[in-house]
Every structure is written in C-alpha cells, then in structure tokens.
Amino acid sequence: MSQDSAAPEAARKLSGRRRREVVAVLLFSGGPIFESSIPLSVFGIDRQDAGVPRYRLLVCGGEEGPLRTTGGLELTAPYGLEAIGRAGTVVVPAWRSITSPPPPEALDALRRAHEEGARIVGLCTGAFVLAAAGLLDGRPATTHWMYAPTLAKRYPSVHVDPRELFVDDGDVLTSAGTAAGIDLCLHIVRTDHGTEAAGALARRLVVPPRRSGGQERYLDRSLPEEIGSDPLAEVVSWALEHLHEQFDVETLAARAYMSRRTFDRRFRSLTGSAPLQWLITQRVLQAQRLLETSDYSVDEVAGRCGFRSPVALRGHFRRQLGSSPAAYRAAYRVRRPQSEPAPAAVVEAVVPAQAGPQARRAAAAAGASGPAATSAAPPELGKPPSDAYASGHGRPSLPGQRSAP
Numbered sequence: 001m002s003q004d005s006a007a008p009e010a011a012r013k014l015s016g017r018r019r020r021e022v023v024a025v026l027l028f029s030g031g032p033i034f035e036s037s038i039p040l041s042v043f044g045i046d047r048q049d050a051g052v053p054r055y056r057l058l059v060c061g062g063e064e065g066p067l068r069t070t071g072g073l074e075l076t077a078p079y080g081l082e083a084i085g086r087a088g089t090v091v092v093p094a095w096r097s098i099t100s101p102p103p104p105e106a107l108d109a110l111r112r113a114h115e116e117g118a119r120i121v122g123l124c125t126g127a128f129v130l131a132a133a134g135l136l137d138g139r140p141a142t143t144h145w146m147y148a149p150t151l152a153k154r155y156p157s158v159h160v161d162p163r164e165l166f167v168d169d170g171d172v173l174t175s176a177g178t179a180a181g182i183d184l185c186l187h188i189v190r191t192d193h194g195t196e197a198a199g200a201l202a203r204r205l206v207v208p209p210r211r212s213g214g215q216e217r218y219l220d221r222s223l224p225e226e227i228g229s230d231p232l233a234e235v236v237s238w239a240l241e242h243l244h245e246q247f248d249v250e251t252l253a254a255r256a257y258m259s260r261r262t263f264d265r266r267f268r269s270l271t272g273s274a275p276l277q278w279l280i281t282q283r284v285l286q287a288q289r290l291l292e293t294s295d296y297s298v299d300e301v302a303g304r305c306g307f308r309s310p311v312a313l314r315g316h317f318r319r320q321l322g323s324s325p326a327a328y329r330a331a332y333r334v335r336r337p338q339s340e341p342a343p344a345a346v347v348e349a350v351v352p353a354q355a356g357p358q359a360r361r362a363a364a365a366a367g368a369s370g371p372a373a374t375s376a377a378p379p380e381l382g383k384p385p386s387d388a389y390a391s392g393h394g395r396p397s398l399p400g401q402r403s404a405p
Contacts, residue, residue: 019056020089021055022055022089024059025090026081026110028067030067031069032093034178035126038181050200050204060083085112087118090110091123092123092130093126094126101132107129107132111133120135123174124175127174136158136172136174140159142162146177148162168187182207186209232266240282249276281320286305292329298325
C-alpha cells in the first residue's frame with residue numbers, strides 16, 4: 001500500500017539544464033549495498049527490448065571516495081555532487097547511520113535540486129537525509145518502521161507514517177526499508193511511463209508490480225529506546241500488559257496524570273504515533289499472535305485483545321493486514337501445517353543421542369507431541385532482522401502512525 005498525496009505547493013518547473021529522464025543516485029560511504037543497488041538496477045540497465053523506457057543513470061559520490069559499503073567493499077562513484085545539477089530525479093538510498101548528520105555539501109545539492117524542480121527520493125533511512133535538508137518539513141513521509149519514531153522525534157515537523165511501504169508527495173517521495181525501495185522505484189516508472197512499462201520491469205525483476213498492504217504486518221511491539229527513561233514508559237508498559245482489557249486513550253492519559261491533549265502531544269513527540277492508532281495497532285498485533293499460536297475462535301481472540309466486539313476486530317484487522325482474521329489464520333496454517341515434523345534440535349532434545357535410528361524416526365514423526373516440542377511457540381510471522389548498518393538504534397522501535405495533515 002502506498003500513500004499518494006498532492007504536493008503541498010504547486011510543482012516547480014524543471015530547470016532548463018535538468019532532464020526528466022536523467023536519474024542521479026547519491027551514494028555515501030557506509031551505506032548498505034542492497035539498498036544502494038536498487039535504483040542502480042531499476043534505472044541503470046537498458047531494458048528497452050522488454051518495453052521499459054530507458055533512463056540515464058548518474059552515480060554520484062556524496063563525499064570523498066572511495067566509498068566503503070557492506071562487507072568492506074570499496075566503490076568509486078564516476079560522478080560527484082556537481083552531476084546532480086543535470087538530474088530530474090535524485091535518489092538517496094539508505095543513509096549509513098540515523099545518528100549521524102549528512103555532509104552539508106550534499107544537503108545543499110539536494111536543496112538546490114529541489115528548488116530547480118527535481119524530484120527527490122529517499123529510500124529507507126535515506127528519509128533522514130531528506131529531513132536533514134528540510135525537504136520533508138510539513139510533508140507526509142515514511143521510513144523503516146524501526147526508525148520511524150526516531151525520525152518523528154528528531155524532525156517533529158515531518159508527518160511520519162510508518163504503516164506505508166512508500167509515500168508519494170509529488171516532488172518528494174520516501175519508502176520503507178529494503179524491498180519497499182523496489183516498490184517505490186516501480187511506482188516512479190509507473191508514474192513516468194504507465195502501468196505496462198512498470199509491469200514489464202517487474203517481470204524482469206521477478207517481483208509483484210504492486211504489493212498490497214503496508215508495513216503493519218512487520219511491526220514489533222517493543223518499546224523504543226528513546227522512551228526508556230521517560231515517565232510515559234510506565235504507562236506504555238502497562239498498556240502492553242493489559243491489552244486484554246477494554247480501556248481507551250483517556251485511561252492512559254489519566255494514568256499519566258495528564259490531560260488528553262497534553263498526553264497526545266507527549267506521546268507523539270516520543271513515538272511518532274497518535275496514541276489511539278498505536279493502541280489499535282497493538283491490539284491487532286496481539287490478535288495476530290493469538291491467531292498464529294492458539295485455537296481460540298475469532299470471537300474469543302477479539303475479547304482477549306480488548307476489542308469491544310468481533311466486528312471491531314475484523315474491521316481493524318482488515319485495514320491493517322489486508323485480510324480477515326479467519327483468512328489470516330488459514331493462510332498461516334497452510335504455511336506452517338500442524339503436522340509439520342519437529343526440527344532436528346527438538347528431536348535431539350526428546351530422543352537421546354545414543355538412541356537408534358528407528359527411535360529417532362519415530363520421534364520425528366511424532367512432531368509436536370514431545371514435551372520439548374509442545375513448549376515451543378511458532379515463530380512470529382514476517383519479523384525482520386535488525387538492520388546492522390544503522391548504528392545506535394538499540395531495540396526495535398514502537399510502531400504507530402502520524403497522519404498527514
């Protein structure tokens with residue numbers, strides 16, 4: 001799912017020296033190679049034989065090279081910042097660290113490009129570079145869900161929405177993590193050249209032309225590092241421990257000894273999320289886990305997650321995950337059938353190492369019937385690993401939403 005919104009001001013006319021078909025990709029040392037390679041592959045390979053219009057790619061170094069990337073690889077960009085002056089689209093892949101300020105010269109080049117009508121794109125934590133340049137002020141934007149609270153706290157004028165795979169705000173576009181960069185680049189091709197061209201490119205890349213849903217299915221319920229020492233941390237922890245009870249945001253505000261308005265403002269400043277949307281998201285996440293790990297009926301799941309009725313659960317579940325609770329459970333069980341053999345480690349725990357092969361085969365066939373197996377809960381679905389390239393992020397961040405104005 002994407003969020004497309006009209007630009008907050010009239011689109012600037014593209015400067016005469018810039019060309020719409022020219023795409024500049026701004027690389028920095030320390031950037032992850034996968035995110036960096038996405039725009040290079042989409043815009044830098046001639047696929048006219050497949051019906052994909054050609055772009056001209058300029059790979060620009062945002063600082064002095066050589067640029068060191070994932071695994072210690074060193075890259076040399078053929079162009080410097082001056083080449084951005086020819087581009088109608090400038091792409092900033094993931095920034096090396098959400099705690100480090102980007103080079104001032106690169107920020108100046110991005111501002112100048114935007115003033116001259118260029119389309120500016122930030123993939124994943126590249127949104128931090130766009131925010132540092134002031135290009136996201138007053139705009140809706142997204143980034144990887146783990147870093148959305150940090151982006152919202154550091155740049156409070158940015159309307160951060162961690163639910164979206166990408167956000168198109170006209171001349172400034174941002175995407176969520178990693179694979180969502182492919183979604184956004186395909187969206188740009190679709191915007192420039194139509195659905196058929198984007199579909200042809202998607203077939204070449206062996207990816208869906210459009211992905212349904214957003215980042216909600218990947219969100220984690222952990223507290224963000226920033227909230228740890230704040231007085232609101234106790235209130236948030238209480239909410240997570242009492243999701244089975246029916247309470248509302250007014251209850252949380254009262255526990256924090258704040259008015260509703262003050263509580264909303266403090267909660268947003270810490271998490272980048274409206275408290276009501278955050279609470280609904282947490283209830284849906286809890287329902288998701290119960291559907292995966294229990295045999296409770298949908299009605300029982302609704303009650304155990306604090307929803308006032310099964311109808312409320314179904315509505316919020318479908319909006320966030322694009323599926324009904326029953327369909328989600330059925331799909332999950334197809335992927336992880338109940339009769340799935342126990343992993344080798346579980347068999348090893350149930351059967352001594354000196355046991356014969358017949359005993360070990362029998363234990364494997366028994367699957368989850370052994371005591372060690374029954375204590376193991378199914379792994380969470382779609383939970384991404386931590387991103388090693390961004391330093392100082394600590395634990396996964398608190399999911400939520402900040403709505404665009």
